[in-house]
Amino acid sequence: MKSYGLVMALLAPTAMASVLPGAGHGRKLVDVDSNGRLTIYAVAPDVLKIEYLPSGIASAPTPVLDPQGLRRARPVGIASDVFLKTSGLTAELIQGAIRVQSADGTTSLRIDRQFLQTGRLQVTHPFNDNLYGMRGLTVWPSNDEPRLEPSQGMLRNHGAPVSAGAQGDGGAPVAFSTKWGLLIDSVDGEFTNDGGVLQFRKGSRKDVEAYIVLGPPKRTIGVVTDLTGHPPMMPKWSLGFMNSQWGTTQAEVTSIVDEYRKRQIPLDAFILDFDFKAWGEDDFGEFRWNSTNAPGNYQPNKFPDGQSGKFAQSMREKGVHLAGIMKPRILTENKDGTHTKAAAEALAHNWFLPGKKPYTDYFSHRNANDLDFSKKDLRQWYWDHAKGLFTTGIAGWWNDEADSGFDSLGFFHMQQALYEGQRSVSDERVWSLNRNWYLGAQRFAFGTWSGDIDTGFQVLANQPTRMLTTLNLDQPHWSMDSGGFNGHPSPENYARWLECAAVVPIMRVHNTYGEHRQPWVYGPVAEAAAKKAIQLRYQLLPYFYSLEREARETGVGIARPLFWEFPTDAQTANITDSWMVGDSLLASPVLTAGQTTKSVYLPAGSWFDFATSQAYVGGQTVQIPVDAKTWSDLPLFVRGGSIIPTSPVVQSTEDPAPKEMTLHVWPDESRVANFRVYDDDGHTYASEKGGFFVQNLQARQTGATLHLSFSKPIGRYRPATETYRVIVHRPGLRTAFLRNRPMPTESHGDSVSFTVPFGLGLSVYVK
Numbered sequence: 190m191k192s193y194g195l196v197m198a199l200l201a202p203t204a205m206a207s208v209l210p211g212a213g214h215g216r217k218l219v220d221v222d223s224n225g226r227l228t229i230y231a232v233a234p235d236v237l238k239i240e241y242l243p244s245g246i247a248s249a250p251t252p253v254l255d256p257q258g259l260r261r262a263r264p265v266g267i268a269s270d271v272f273l274k275t276s277g278l279t280a281e282l283i284q285g286a287i288r289v290q291s292a293d294g295t296t297s298l299r300i301d302r303q304f305l306q307t308g309r310l311q312v313t314h315p316f317n318d319n320l321y322g323m324r325g326l327t328v329w330p331s332n333d334e335p336r337l338e339p340s341q342g343m344l345r346n347h348g349a350p351v352s353a354g355a356q357g358d359g360g361a362p363v364a365f366s367t368k369w370g371l372l373i374d375s376v377d378g379e380f381t382n383d384g385g386v387l388q389f390r391k392g393s394r395k396d397v398e399a400y401i402v403l404g405p406p407k408r409t410i411g412v413v414t415d416l417t418g419h420p421p422m423m424p425k426w427s428l429g430f431m432n433s434q435w436g437t438t439q440a441e442v443t444s445i446v447d448e449y450r451k452r453q454i455p456l457d458a459f460i461l462d463f464d465f466k467a468w469g470e471d472d473f474g475e476f477r478w479n480s481t482n483a484p485g486n487y488q489p490n491k492f493p494d495g496q497s498g499k500f501a502q503s504m505r506e507k508g509v510h511l512a513g514i515m516k517p518r519i520l521t522e523n524k525d526g527t528h529t530k531a532a533a534e535a536l537a538h539n540w541f542l543p544g545k546k547p548y549t550d551y552f553s554h555r556n557a558n559d560l561d562f563s564k565k566d567l568r569q570w571y572w573d574h575a576k577g578l579f580t581t582g583i584a585g586w587w588n589d590e591a592d593s594g595f596d597s598l599g600f601f602h603m604q605q606a607l608y609e610g611q612r613s614v615s616d617e618r619v620w621s622l623n624r625n626w627y628l629g630a631q632r633f634a635f636g637t638w639s640g641d642i643d644t645g646f647q648v649l650a651n652q653p654t655r656m657l658t659t660l661n662l663d664q665p666h667w668s669m670d671s672g673g674f675n676g677h678p679s680p681e682n683y684a685r686w687l688e689c690a691a692v693v694p695i696m697r698v699h700n701t702y703g704e705h706r707q708p709w710v711y712g713p714v715a716e717a718a719a720k721k722a723i724q725l726r727y728q729l730l731p732y733f734y735s736l737e738r739e740a741r742e743t744g745v746g747i748a749r750p751l752f753w754e755f756p757t758d759a760q761t762a763n764i765t766d767s768w769m770v771g772d773s774l775l776a777s778p779v780l781t782a783g784q785t786t787k788s789v790y791l792p793a794g795s796w797f798d799f800a801t802s803q804a805y806v807g808g809q810t811v812q813i814p815v816d817a818k819t820w821s822d823l824p825l826f827v828r829g830g831s832i833i834p835t836s837p838v839v840q841s842t843e844d845p846a847p848k849e850m851t852l853h854v855w856p857d858e859s860r861v862a863n864f865r866v867y868d869d870d871g872h873t874y875a876s877e878k879g880g881f882f883v884q885n886l887q888a889r890q891t892g893a894t895l896h897l898s899f900s901k902p903i904g905r906y907r908p909a910t911e912t913y914r915v916i917v918h919r920p921g922l923r924t925a926f927l928r929n930r931p932m933p934t935e936s937h938g939d940s941v942s943f944t945v946p947f948g949l950g951l952s953v954y955v956k
Contacts, residue, residue: 216264218273220282221245224306225396229287230264235277236412237289237401241305248394251376252598253362253629255418260398278403291403296368298401305397309390310373312401316385318366319762321406321661321750323380324349325359325626342763343657343750348380348387352627353597357640357655359626360597361662362389363413367756370402370409372416376627377597405756407745413663414744418632420665422741424618425842425871426510427585427636428733429457430723432707433670433699436464439492439500445707446509454708454720455727455840459504460512460587460622460697465492466578469553471523472530475516476574478581501582508841512585512620513578517595517603518557521547531574535560540567545594559594562602571603572610579611585620592625600637601630608633616873622695626664631744636666636695644673649686650780654765656693657750665746668695672706680711681782684718684820689778691722691823692770694747718821724838725823729770731834731850731866736771738867738881747771755792764790773831773864774799777824779815787813787824795829795857802855802918802939827853830860832886842871846909850947854897854917856890863887868908875906882906884948888917894956895922901950908948916942917955925955 218229225243232238238260240247254260266275271282281288287300299313326337327349345364352360362373364380364387375392382388402412414420432445442459449456467474470483478495479488494500501511521532528536535541535558542559550557562568586607591599600623608619619634626637639655642648656667671690672678678686687708690696698706708719726733733747740746745753749769751761767777767789775796777789793808805811805826813824827833833853854862866884869876881904889896895917915925918940925932925943932953934943945951 216266216268216273218268218271218280218282222302222306227302227305229273229280229282230268231266231273231275231278231280232259232262232264232400233277233412234265234275235291235403235408237278237280237403239287239300239305239310239397239399239401241397243306243308243396246396248396250398251374251393252601253376253417253627254374255416255629255632258418259412259415260400289401289403291368296403298369300401304388308392308395308397309388310371310397310399311386311388312371313386314366314369318368318385320345320348320364320366320382320387322361322363322365322370323351323662324354325655325658325662326354326357337651337655339651339654342654342765343661344763345380346382348382351375351378351380353592353600353625355640356592356624357638357642358592359637359659359662359664361413361628362392363409363628363663364389365402365406365409365661367406367752368403370404370406370412372400372402372413374398406750406753407743410663410745410753411743413628414631417629417663419742420631420740420744421634421874422618422869422876423634423636423666423737424510424584424620425734426457427620427695428730428737429696429842430455430726431458431460431512431695431697432456433460433462433587433697434705435462435700436702437461437491439494443503446504446507448707448709450507450840452709452716452720453840455723455838456509457841457843458510458512458585458697460585460699461514463514463516463552463589464488465495465513469520469555473574475519475531476577478578496581498581501584504582505843508843510584511582512587512622513583514587514589515575515603515607516589517562517591517599518550518559520550520553520555520557522556524555532558534570535567538566538570540564540570542594559591562591562606563598568602568606568609571606572613575607576610576614579615584617585622587622589624591623597627600625600635601627601633604630604633604635608635612874616875618872618874622668626659626662628663631664631666635664636668637664638668638670638695641674641701642670644676644678644682646682646685646780646782648673649682649689650766652689653768653778653780656748657765657768660748660750663744665740665744665748666694667748668693668697670699671696672698672700674699675701677704678711679782680715681820683708683711684715684722685779687719688722688820688823689780691726692748692768692774692776692778692825696723696726714819718819721821722823727838728835729833730842731836731868732771732774734871735834735865735867739771751775751790751792758792760790761792773828773833775826775828777813777826779820779822779824783817784815785817787815789813789824789826791826794860797827797829797855797918799825799827799833827855828860829855829857830862830888830890831855832862832864832888834864834866848909848911849914849944850910850912851914851916852886854888854895854915856888856895856917856919858890858892861887861889868910869904869906879904880906882908882948890919893921894954895919897953897955899945899949899951899953902948910947912944912947914942914944915953916940922955925953927951927953
């Protein structure tokens with residue numbers, strides 16, 4: 190928490206001292222040429238800001254940058270006329286360029302002055318650098334519809350166009366390697382990279398505001414988060430399992446939820462597609478439950494208790510939250526051909542997308558048009574009407590179809606309307622899904638998913654790459670339509686998809702109209718495998734929720750590319766079928782039909798099978814047997830020197846919290862295990878005002894002795910947990926000692942276990 194406090198201190202607005210052109214001024218380099226004004230200073234010891242103003246005039250920052258972000262921090266370091274130095278870098282004005290070097294001399298970059306004069310940025314960097322970020326889906330240099338290039342994987346070594354793109358895509362004006370990163374304030378643009386020369390052009394600003402980070406990938410992601418905004422905490426229920434469905438009724442949803450409970454398969458949310466609304470009814474049916482027999486509906490009265498709020502209340506009593514889909518359009522004509530009330534208001538205020546003409550809505554078969562969410566007054570109007578859905582029980586927002594025909598900020602501003610609206614009337618946390626992504630949207634409780642994908646193993650195999658490329662755009666909250674949206678997956682495909690979904694940030698299933706994605710639909714073998722995967726998700730909830738807090742603080746969340754955690758290991762540069770879950774678990778789901786072994790690269794260090802504790806030596810590729818008949822195994826490895834908290838499986842995060850949390854400790858003499866247990870009420874923003882629980886844990890192996898420390902907790906929140914059950918996975922240990930007195934300790938072959946009080950500052954050693 191101390192590190193986050195320092196970050197927040199940096200975010201406080203500071204008045205910049207005025208400077209005169211032509212010289213260094215204490216902490217800044219300032220130089221004026223015939224075309225404009227160049228200012229260089231460090232906003233952190235390892236972060237350099239470069240600003241070039243043609244004719245000395247600055248344009249407005251884009252919505253990408255957080256108005257309260259690090260960009261307004263007080264400059265650090267010292268500067269002369271041509272030289273700036275901090276503890277982490279040096280910057281020097283040389284003939285026609287700016288030279289930037291890390292303090293240890295391992296990284297050197299050159300920024301050419303001439304390109305700044307035309308709103309471009311050119312960075313000469315080490316020739317062999319692998320580059321990441323820029324775009325989620327990319328075809329380069331073709332102008333075709335963006336798609337995934339499996340051979341390219343995460344790498345963007347040739348550059349990429351920067352745009353939110355079509356469904357499932359994403360963009361960020363960010364490029365980074367394992368040693369440095371670059372952020373440019375722009376909506377859209379284009380990166381090219383050739384022969385160690387990276388260029389950004391076609392940006393949205395004529396002047397240049399750029400930031401250079403000298404550090405590994407997680408540091409770049411952290412700085413980009415500081416500059417563009419920290420994601421708020423998502424509600425705890427959103428880390429559980431969710432059932433999305435297109436085409437259902439109140440009676441069917443109730444029956445499905447009851448079946449989940451009967452079969453003891455955990456479930457936290459049910460997401461309703463847009464037929465849950467009175468879509469097609471006059472007078473704002475787009476913002477109202479389908480709770481009447483009005484003939485305009487596709488199927489009238491699907492949710493008779495929706496508009497009263499009784500249906501949502503009945504779901505909450507079963508531990509299930511409801512989320513509902515939102516569209517960026519409104520119907521423009523009544524059945525008699527006159528303007529709807531909504532359209533009349535939109536026309537009067539010029540709220541439709543510029544140049545967009547009404548078109549036939551495919552669901553109601555009536556004319557509709559798209560709204561321009563970039564306008565603040567339209568966003569307020571939209572919330573004023575959507576608010577009724579929230580007050581009648583919609584706890585999460587699923588925004589759809591603001592990609593095709595919209596600019597890169599379509600979903601950005603659409604979800605901004607809902608986030609700012611909900612926060613203005615309630616302390617309940619906001620949650621959303623959106624069909625594409627652009628940097629900065631994380632400020633609005635913004636989740637994203639990979640679009641309306643097909644079923645099948647080839648599509649499943651592509652999903653991890655799509656996730657990892659999105660994570661490289663500083664979006665920690667990613668999801669997919671598990672099982673595929675279009676088509677009907679085979680039982681094996683469904684089972685393996687659910688295992689993959691168990692270790693991504695948002696776990697959910699979805700289907701096209703008339704399909705179903707409940708585990709029991711796919712037969713007993715697939716159901717058993719899917720249930721096991723969902724239960725694993727709930728077993729790991731304490732670990733996941735602590736990582737959710739890390740996402741809030743740093744932008745680095747539940748899932749991470751391997752190269753983020755192992756930046757010096759060249760083997761991890763483009764691995765896309767495995768990823769880290771936090772910094773301690775490595776997941777490598779089965780993505781191929783009939784597979785009997787899975788090849789998994791384990792970076793240097795010691796590793797252990799999460800399920801069996803079998804040990805592996807890292808720095809090599811290992812062959813892991815998997816069951817091609819039961820489909821019930823998920824290759825999951827624990828990094829030596831780790832602490833993994835788990836809890837008993839509950840059916841919903843609304844169930845009473847378990848009284849005991851289990852801490853699995855895998856010691857390693859070469860790596861000290863550190864973990865920060867985090868908890869809060871899971872629902873409100875009290876955590877932003879100290880309403881949280883944080884306890885730092887450490888395990889240090891020295892010879893035959895393991896030293897465990899439990900720090901004194903901080904924060905005002907007190908969980909219901911009463912004890913830690915500590916399981917140390919290391920042979921040869923026999924007894925735990927507290928205050929030099931032996932504690933009751935149980936031996937389990939290769940492990941020992943004991944119990945300590947939860948939430949107290951303690952030191953324990955095990956011999």
